Amino acid sequence: MTSGIGRRRAAARDEGGSAYTERRTEIVAAAAEMFKRNGYRGTKLADVAEAMGLDRASLYYYVGSKEELFQDVVGGAVEANADAAEKIAAGTGTAPDKLRALVVGLMTSYAETYPFLYVYIQENLGPGARDRSPWAREMARHNKRYENAVVAIVRSGVEEGSLATDTQPWVVAFGVIGMVAWSNRWFNPHESTVPATEIGAAYADTLLNGLINRG
Amino acid sequence: MTSGIGRRRAAARDEGGSAYTERRTEIVAAAAEMFKRNGYRGTKLADVAEAMGLDRASLYYYVGSKEELFQDVVGGAVEANADAAEKIAAGTGTAPDKLRALVVGLMTSYAETYPFLYVYIQENLGPGARDRSPWAREMARHNKRYENAVVAIVRSGVEEGSLATDTQPWVVAFGVIGMVAWSNRWFNPHESTVPATEIGAAYADTLLNGLINRG
Numbered sequence: 001m002t003s004g005i006g007r008r009r010a011a012a013r014d015e016g017g018s019a020y021t022e023r024r025t026e027i028v029a030a031a032a033e034m035f036k037r038n039g040y041r042g043t044k045l046a047d048v049a050e051a052m053g054l055d056r057a058s059l060y061y062y063v064g065s066k067e068e069l070f071q072d073v074v075g076g077a078v079e080a081n082a083d084a085a086e087k088i089a090a091g092t093g094t095a096p097d098k099l100r101a102l103v104v105g106l107m108t109s110y111a112e113t114y115p116f117l118y119v120y121i122q123e124n125l126g127p128g129a130r131d132r133s134p135w136a137r138e139m140a141r142h143n144k145r146y147e148n149a150v151v152a153i154v155r156s157g158v159e160e161g162s163l164a165t166d167t168q169p170w171v172v173a174f175g176v177i178g179m180v181a182w183s184n185r186w187f188n189p190h191e192s193t194v195p196a197t198e199i200g201a202a203y204a205d206t207l208l209n210g211l212i213n214r215g
Numbered sequence: 216m217t218s219g220i221g222r223r224r225a226a227a228r229d230e231g232g233s234a235y236t237e238r239r240t241e242i243v244a245a246a247a248e249m250f251k252r253n254g255y256r257g258t259k260l261a262d263v264a265e266a267m268g269l270d271r272a273s274l275y276y277y278v279g280s281k282e283e284l285f286q287d288v289v290g291g292a293v294e295a296n297a298d299a300a301e302k303i304a305a306g307t308g309t310a311p312d313k314l315r316a317l318v319v320g321l322m323t324s325y326a327e328t329y330p331f332l333y334v335y336i337q338e339n340l341g342p343g344a345r346d347r348s349p350w351a352r353e354m355a356r357h358n359k360r361y362e363n364a365v366v367a368i369v370r371s372g373v374e375e376g377s378l379a380t381d382t383q384p385w386v387v388a389f390g391v392i393g394m395v396a397w398s399n400r401w402f403n404p405h406e407s408t409v410p411a412t413e414i415g416a417a418y419a420d421t422l423l424n425g426l427i428n429r430g
Binding site: 096099154157161162163164165166167168171172174175176177178179180181182183185186194198199201202203205206207208209210211212213214215 | 311314369372376377378379380381382383386387389390391392393394395396397398400401409413414416417418420421422423424425426427428429430
């Protein structure tokens with residue numbers, strides 16, 4: 001029966017009918033809330049089914065396993081961030097404005113999706129990662145899209161003369177990302193006395209204007 | 216015999232005789248070179264012994280295991296960095312000068328000790344780490360000393376009016392560290408087209424003066 005359900009699920013996903021896709025998206029969103037509240041270990045597929053008013057067999061029509069659900073949740077956040085960065089890079093405005101939007105957006109996205117983007121960072125799914133599963137490779141592609149968008153913003157700023165640096169744009173871009181992404185080691189939006197918006201704005205100010213007091 | 220050697224080693228270390236300590240330091244330095252060249256797996260205690268002109272039994276008088284040697288190598292780099300940060304923080308000069316020295320020093324230390332400080336970062340031996348061995352706790356203490364030194368520099372800069380920020384000094388300090396430490400994901404001094412000194416100087420410039428082109 002499991003493999004029968006598996007085949008039906010694969011067929012339904014490939015077909016991509018809008019009712020099926022919408023229902024699956026709702027399930028992923030519900031699971032995200034449960035993962036946030038109860039952690040990965042504390043979340044059972046049966047609980048997700050119950051929250052969605054489904055029996056387990058019906059849930060299996062949409063989702064193959066808890067791991068698949070978790071990867072969808074994390075992957076959705078990573079993909080959305082890459083999309084946002086590309087949108088900022090392609091938008092109108094000066095490079096400093098874009099860099100500010102990107103830095104603030106990245107920091108607040110960590111809080112809004114907490115802990116999913118940090119899970120991704122801590123899994124270290126970059127190009128050198130040992131995990132070469134299709135999911136890990138998809139994550140690496142989104143990550144590369146994100147990095148490329150930041151490099152493009154810095155490079156266009158140097159070209160238009162709004163930004164200045166003595167090194168390569170990609171070195172600056174990795175520094176920008178690092179400043180914000182390092183927060184995976186110390187930031188917890190539920191416990192922090194300093195909100196993500198303040199951190200993001202302060203990091204954008206530092207990166208654009210510097211810490212030197214020109215008072 | 217091993218436990219006999221183990222007891223003699225423990226006694227000699229506790230006694231801390233200068234000849235014993237010097238010889239042990241030489242062995243750790245030789246092992247560091249071998250770990251760098253051949254990796255952890257590619258390094259055998261027998262090779263370290265041979266390079267030092269010792270037989271294995273004599274080596275065991277100084278070193279209990281390959282893991283102990285590796286922890287000494289990594290720990291030595293982490294401790295030296297914390298010492299350097301405290302020295303900068305306690306030194307003379309303005310906060311911007313200190314911050315520059317710290318950022319350039321941190322980035323170049325990654326290259327000079329490569330890959331040992333990155334190994335430490337990637338092992339993630341912070342306060343939340345699962346590894347609660349005496350070694351891991353010692354590393355966490357050095358790490359805390361490093362962080363405290365950076366926070367102290369930023370705070371003193373805000374107090375003396377040479378630095379300005381709209382957030383807490385510790386938030387800025389973690390951003391500074393993150394910008395540089397994130398390089399563990401992409402920097403390899405043997406392959407990089409951009410040297411650590413250039414990266415460190417550019418990050419210090421960015422943090423102090425900002426990326427905005429003031430022409």
